[in-house]
Amino acid sequence: MAEIILDKVSKSFGSVRVINEVSLTIQSGEFVVFLGPSGSGKSTLLRMIAGLETIDDGRLLIGGKESQTLPPGQRNVAMVFQNYALYPHMTVRDNMAFGLRNIKMAAPEVERRVQDAARMLEMDALLDRRPSELSGGQRQRVAIGRAIVKEPAAFLFDEPLSNLDAALRVRTRVELAELHQRMNSTMIYVTHDQTEAMTMSDRIVILNDCRIEQIGTPMEVYTRPASRFVAGFIGSPSMNFLKGSYKDGAMTLLDGSRIAARVAVPEADTYELGIRPEAVKVCEGEGEGDTKGQVKVVEHLGERTLVHVHLSDGSAIVAQDGGRSPVQPGDEVALRFDISELHLFDASGKAWHAE
Amino acid sequence: MTASSARQINLVGGIITLLTLIIAILWAFPIYWGIVSSLKPENEVVRPYIELWPETLTFEHYIFALTETQIGRWYINSIATAVGATILTISTSMLVGYALSQLRFPLRRPLYWLILASFMVPTQTLIINHFVLVANMGLLNTWAGIILPQLINPVVIIVYKQFFDQVPRDFREAAVMDNAGEFRILFKVYMPMNWGVTTALAIVTFIWSWNSFLWPFLAVTKTEMMTITVGITQVSDAFGVYYASQLAAAVLAGLPVALAYLLFQRRVTQAITLSAGIKG
Numbered sequence: 001m002a003e004i005i006l007d008k009v010s011k012s013f014g015s016v017r018v019i020n021e022v023s024l025t026i027q028s029g030e031f032v033v034f035l036g037p038s039g040s041g042k043s044t045l046l047r048m049i050a051g052l053e054t055i056d057d058g059r060l061l062i063g064g065k066e067s068q069t070l071p072p073g074q075r076n077v078a079m080v081f082q083n084y085a086l087y088p089h090m091t092v093r094d095n096m097a098f099g100l101r102n103i104k105m106a107a108p109e110v111e112r113r114v115q116d117a118a119r120m121l122e123m124d125a126l127l128d129r130r131p132s133e134l135s136g137g138q139r140q141r142v143a144i145g146r147a148i149v150k151e152p153a154a155f156l157f158d159e160p161l162s163n164l165d166a167a168l169r170v171r172t173r174v175e176l177a178e179l180h181q182r183m184n185s186t187m188i189y190v191t192h193d194q195t196e197a198m199t200m201s202d203r204i205v206i207l208n209d210c211r212i213e214q215i216g217t218p219m220e221v222y223t224r225p226a227s228r229f230v231a232g233f234i235g236s237p238s239m240n241f242l243k244g245s246y247k248d249g250a251m252t253l254l255d256g257s258r259i260a261a262r263v264a265v266p267e268a269d270t271y272e273l274g275i276r277p278e279a280v281k282v283c284e285g286e287g288e289g290d291t292k293g294q295v296k297v298v299e300h301l302g303e304r305t306l307v308h309v310h311l312s313d314g315s316a317i318v319a320q321d322g323g324r325s326p327v328q329p330g331d332e333v334a335l336r337f338d339i340s341e342l343h344l345f346d347a348s349g350k351a352w353h354a355e
Numbered sequence: 356m357t358a359s360s361a362r363q364i365n366l367v368g369g370i371i372t373l374l375t376l377i378i379a380i381l382w383a384f385p386i387y388w389g390i391v392s393s394l395k396p397e398n399e400v401v402r403p404y405i406e407l408w409p410e411t412l413t414f415e416h417y418i419f420a421l422t423e424t425q426i427g428r429w430y431i432n433s434i435a436t437a438v439g440a441t442i443l444t445i446s447t448s449m450l451v452g453y454a455l456s457q458l459r460f461p462l463r464r465p466l467y468w469l470i471l472a473s474f475m476v477p478t479q480t481l482i483i484n485h486f487v488l489v490a491n492m493g494l495l496n497t498w499a500g501i502i503l504p505q506l507i508n509p510v511v512i513i514v515y516k517q518f519f520d521q522v523p524r525d526f527r528e529a530a531v532m533d534n535a536g537e538f539r540i541l542f543k544v545y546m547p548m549n550w551g552v553t554t555a556l557a558i559v560t561f562i563w564s565w566n567s568f569l570w571p572f573l574a575v576t577k578t579e580m581m582t583i584t585v586g587i588t589q590v591s592d593a594f595g596v597y598y599a600s601q602l603a604a605a606v607l608a609g610l611p612v613a614l615a616y617l618l619f620q621r622r623v624t625q626a627i628t629l630s631a632g633i634k635g
Contacts, residue, residue: 052528073534085525089547098543099533146533 002063002153002186003028004049009058011048018044020210026188031180033197034190036207043158046190050079050156063153078147079156083163084139086131093127096146117148137168154186161196173199194234206230228349231274237306240280240317242273246344255313257291259337263344265352272345279341280319282307282333289334293317295327309333393602400599416603420590426607428579429586435498436582437564440505444560445553448508452515453541457527470509479569486573496580501571505564511556518549555626558619562612583608
């Protein structure tokens with residue numbers, strides 16, 4: 001268990017800058033998720049911490065020790081790979097013991113650690129099997145076990161659930177969260193799946209275009225996104241964005257409707273209004289609501305219904321209704337915005353939130 | 356499928372089978388002829404017409420080859436040099452293949468091109484250089500002298516490089532994270548993962564070495580140091596060549612290779628397929 005500090009680290013592949021002066025402090029025992037779209041640099045950043053990619057500039061401190069020039073094996077971190085990378089010719093026991101034998105650890109200690117990890121992950125019965133004789137979920141456990149036996153300062157996970165089916169992914173997600181609570185170890189987890197990020201992490205680091213967009217708890221990044229990118233990236237279905245201008249404490253949308261917005265922004269500039277589907281309600285009575293439009297698609301999800309509406313200027317918006325919504329495609333509906341959940345974004349993508 | 360198109364496919368299949376059979380017979384006939392001739396008395400062998408089966412069946416040439424020549428000694432020489440060449444070729448080529456595939460060092464690519472280019476140079480053109488070198492090293496008429504020039508085997512290096520290239524990078528990275536050095540990565544991860552190709556290459560290298568004639572013929576002048584392929588040429592006396600006895604010795608020389616092939620048929624075929632794309 002150790003604190004990890006990235007101090008203005010940068011990385012280029014040839015002339016292409018892939019990580020640009022990223023600074024980040026991960027507290028000891030914290031579960032941090034690197035989240036971002038493909039090509040955002042999240043895996044590269046993880047691999048830089050692991051030592052699998054060199055750090056061109058900046059410092060990396062693991063447990064207070066300068067580690068940017070240390071070889072991967074000496075950084076005291078363990079990594080779980082996306083494809084597990086279990087050695088196919090070795091048994092589960094040998095896979096887990098390989099790293100310990102490489103540092104010439106005494107055989108009884110190796111065996112003790114392997115047994116402890118196997119017990120913790122409930123795979124005692126699998127120790128003499130080869131990876132080809134295991135299911136996807138079991139391989140996943142072995143990969144985690146291989147990391148646990150090293151008793152590292154931090155665990156690094158590179159999209160470890162992406163090869164599992166949906167049901168197993170949910171179960172393993174919970175198990176990983178439990179494992180973190182039990183071991184109380186520093187964990188860095190890379191994913192492009194926001195559900196994994198939201199459910200497992202203490203803090204999420206959202207990366208885009210080789211730099212950090214926002215660092216915050218799952219609820220912070222959801223309720224107070226720092227930028228339009230974060231607002232659009234987090235949440236499913238994603239946030240609605242409507243163009244308009246802000247004046248006299250109200251946002252005028254392109255269809256002419258005025259939405260009262262208590263947001264402290266310079267007036268009269270062109271803004272984009274952002275609001276999540278759950279903050280847009282379908283009104284029952286005529287004449288109610290902040291704007292109106294025609295229903296194009298209705299998605300019944302059981303406990304809730306997503307209503308896709310086109311406003312009179314053609315802009316699309318998704319509203320949320322109850323599970324037994326009577327709304328039908330083609331209906332004219334009025335929509336009411338929860339103004340406490342409004343966000344405004346300027347041309348540069350910077351966010352302002354409703355007070 | 357209509358009846359006429361099915362008939363057409365059957366006809367094409369039949370022609371291909373017939374052609375394959377003819378080629379197989381043409382290829383196998385010299386071997387058959389050699390074995391049959393080795394079982395005939397010498398006067399039957401030199402008859403000016405073809406006899407597909409011996410009039411008189413005799414094993415005298417085999418008895419002669421086994422008792423009157425130094426065939427036992429030649430076998431030992433062949434086994435020692437072929438095994439030595441195989442072990443050394445495989446171990447050095449594996450190291451070179453691994454380095455070319457996995458390590459990043461200056462002049463890596465030019466080195467690879469050099470190895471590739473070495474295919475273009477036939478062994479025969481280098482044989483004088485080899486002879487001078489080995490002679491200067493005082494290794495003529497020794498096992499080491501026979502083995503050394505056989506170690507230059509670009510095919511094995513390139514096959515290894517290709518196989519190591521195909522190992523997913525995750526395994527190497529996992530091993531690096533596991534504190535493994537390059538030798539441990541090679542011997543504990545890459546080699547066991549490519550055990551099949553090592554076996555196949557070892558068998559085929561052994562066969563190449565066992566069958567090699569030109570270099571051992573030049574490097575050895577003493578009868579007791581000859582390999583079996585060279586030793587066959589000694590089965591004669593002042594009165595001339597004894598074809599049947601030479602053929603009996605040749606059959607005995609080919610026996611271990613034939614046995615190896617029968618035992619490891621699948622692996623040998625695999626190795627020949629692997630190297631065929633490269634060796635041409």
